[in-house]
Amino acid sequence: MTMDTIVSLCKRRGFIFQSSEIYGGAGSCWDYGPLGVELKNNIKRVWWRDTVHLRPDMVGLDASILMHPTVWKASGHVDHFSDPMVDCRACRRRFRADKLDETPWVHFCPTKTDARFDVPAGEPCRHCGARRTLCPECGKGELTPPRQFNLMFKTYTGPVEEDAALTYLRPETAQGIFVNFDNVLQSMRLKLPFGIAQIGKSFRNEITPGNFIFRTREFEQMEIEFFVNPNETIDGRPADEVWHERWIEERLAWYHRYGIRPENLRVREHEKEELAHYAKRTADIEYRFPIGWSELEGIANRTDYDLKQHARFSGKSLTYFDEERKTHVVPYVIEPSAGADRSLLAFLVDAYREEEVRGEKRVVLRLHQDIAPTKIAVLPLLKKRGEIVATAHEIRSLLARWWVTVYDDTAAIGRLYRRQDEVGTPYCVTVDVQTVGDVDKGEAGDQRVTIRDRDSMQQIRVPIAELPTVFRQLLDGGTWQQVGGRYGIGG
Numbered sequence: 001m002t003m004d005t006i007v008s009l010c011k012r013r014g015f016i017f018q019s020s021e022i023y024g025g026a027g028s029c030w031d032y033g034p035l036g037v038e039l040k041n042n043i044k045r046v047w048w049r050d051t052v053h054l055r056p057d058m059v060g061l062d063a064s065i066l067m068h069p070t071v072w073k074a075s076g077h078v079d080h081f082s083d084p085m086v087d088c089r090a091c092r093r094r095f096r097a098d099k100l101d102e103t104p105w106v107h108f109c110p111t112k113t114d115a116r117f118d119v120p121a122g123e124p125c126r127h128c129g130a131r132r133t134l135c136p137e138c139g140k141g142e143l144t145p146p147r148q149f150n151l152m153f154k155t156y157t158g159p160v161e162e163d164a165a166l167t168y169l170r171p172e173t174a175q176g177i178f179v180n181f182d183n184v185l186q187s188m189r190l191k192l193p194f195g196i197a198q199i200g201k202s203f204r205n206e207i208t209p210g211n212f213i214f215r216t217r218e219f220e221q222m223e224i225e226f227f228v229n230p231n232e233t234i235d236g237r238p239a240d241e242v243w244h245e246r247w248i249e250e251r252l253a254w255y256h257r258y259g260i261r262p263e264n265l266r267v268r269e270h271e272k273e274e275l276a277h278y279a280k281r282t283a284d285i286e287y288r289f290p291i292g293w294s295e296l297e298g299i300a301n302r303t304d305y306d307l308k309q310h311a312r313f314s315g316k317s318l319t320y321f322d323e324e325r326k327t328h329v330v331p332y333v334i335e336p337s338a339g340a341d342r343s344l345l346a347f348l349v350d351a352y353r354e355e356e357v358r359g360e361k362r363v364v365l366r367l368h369q370d371i372a373p374t375k376i377a378v379l380p381l382l383k384k385r386g387e388i389v390a391t392a393h394e395i396r397s398l399l400a401r402w403w404v405t406v407y408d409d410t411a412a413i414g415r416l417y418r419r420q421d422e423v424g425t426p427y428c429v430t431v432d433v434q435t436v437g438d439v440d441k442g443e444a445g446d447q448r449v450t451i452r453d454r455d456s457m458q459q460i461r462v463p464i465a466e467l468p469t470v471f472r473q474l475l476d477g478g479t480w481q482q483v484g485g486r487y488g489i490g491g
């Protein structure tokens, strides 16, 4: 499966659209459609539930995107958050100097006339043996020497565009947590170790964004800053190192729990020279995307760097009083930093299956039920029968009080099932003639409906009155075999 398969499904079925598409699109900006927003909200909701609500050692925060500009001096972003860039003197395109040899390049070979070749990334010309020195896109222009280009989006607060009003759209949510460390500590009377979690938008003026929602200039982060007492040990080892390992395990388990296959996940340790200047150790959780193994989440030990920097620049004390040792300490920070958009892409890619069912292709998203955008679809077998349609609408209204439930009668039942499979709806409810009976023939309905399971395509017949109970069991961890078994599973 390629990224194009996913991009096309996302557009066709209302998950993700290109931003400003009617104007030709805005580069690497994407809009989440009706199903995409449900899917993304579900991912954020389960992350928040598992990270904040289910843990006794965690609290939440929602800091503002615009902050005091000195925050970014203290964090190092003003001085260090930049990429080396080169420009083509002919076509004016701009490239990251350190990524030049990772893209294919255009070459006009001197050994041939009118020969324009696309040479694979990092390889020399097969004919003359030359390596790329010119612009990889136009193949003609010379490149300027590298210059540092800061990745933060600049903006101005207030009506005057002057340097005094200059600030930035935050490039990470983390700093909003660090500058609130003391507020949260004091107001919530917390004891180390504890974490502060936050979900929010961040902005980076990436020079080479791309690969759909994998790398975008505006993105949503799900970040935890977990504060640990560096003087403590656990089983004779520094507490920060033990907590770092625990978080790597926990985050890996989280992706497994919501359906990502273990063989598509791996942990990659950062090399010494790759580590950020503040980091003691960083491990990435990588996912096998259609573009290859790439970072899904980074888990860094940021040490006491950020709190110390903010203490220095603000003149405020950002310490914790260690009652046991009667000393003030600056906590160490373990930071599991996940991307909501990237997670969504990984969940989509991993759930995507093409199956053969009775000689026909079935596309199915085997999304975990907690993150599936729609939980239940109610479908009338015949849309010409008024009682069937009315009953289906009633069932939809009933179930929609607890779960995202849709009604669809725009095709024959086989088509309707396929459409729900393709967007990952775990269960369909079908209302048929038997349900409502036939008034003309004097037959009473049995007030039962069919529930169809997405993954097995098996069916059970359930009294309408029992639907809330059955779905409460099915959608709260019960298996189809357990719950469906009581009603006699059929094919």
Ligand SMILES: [Zn+2]
Pocket: 088, 089, 090, 091, 092, 093, 135, 136, 137, 138, 139, 140, 141
């Ligand atoms: Zn060029």
Ligand SMILES: [Zn+2]
Pocket: 107, 108, 109, 110, 111, 125, 126, 127, 128, 129, 130
């Ligand atoms: Zn050549």
